[in-house]
Amino acid sequence: MLNTLRTIHANPKAAGVRKGVDYPYSNYGHYSRLKAGGINEWSPAFLKLSATLNVCARHYERFCQRYRHHSKAAPKCH
Known part of the structure; x- marks a missing residue:
């Protein structure tokens, strides 16, 4: 889900x-x-990042910043 x-x-x-x-x-x-506003329900995938929401947020931010786009291969003709 996070990916x-x-x-x-x-x-x-x-x-x-x-x-x-x-x-x-x-x-x-x-x-x-x-x-933690009492309204939002966070996915278990986010909550597994850390024990507190602040640290979960920092881990997710770093996770996103490390993203590297990989170009798709050219379409193959048959």
Whole structure:
């Protein structure tokens, strides 16, 4: 789940539209600044990153910053 979400957050970076993963039309900030507001229910995948939400947020932020886009191979004609 985290790999899929990171790929979604990093799409503008991979496309060359942005230099980083945090941009105005993304919900990346929601994940990088996890808060215990009583409304949000966090995925078990996030909660496995650490014992506290603040540390989970820092780990996810670093996880996203390490993302490296791999170009897809050219389509094959048969």
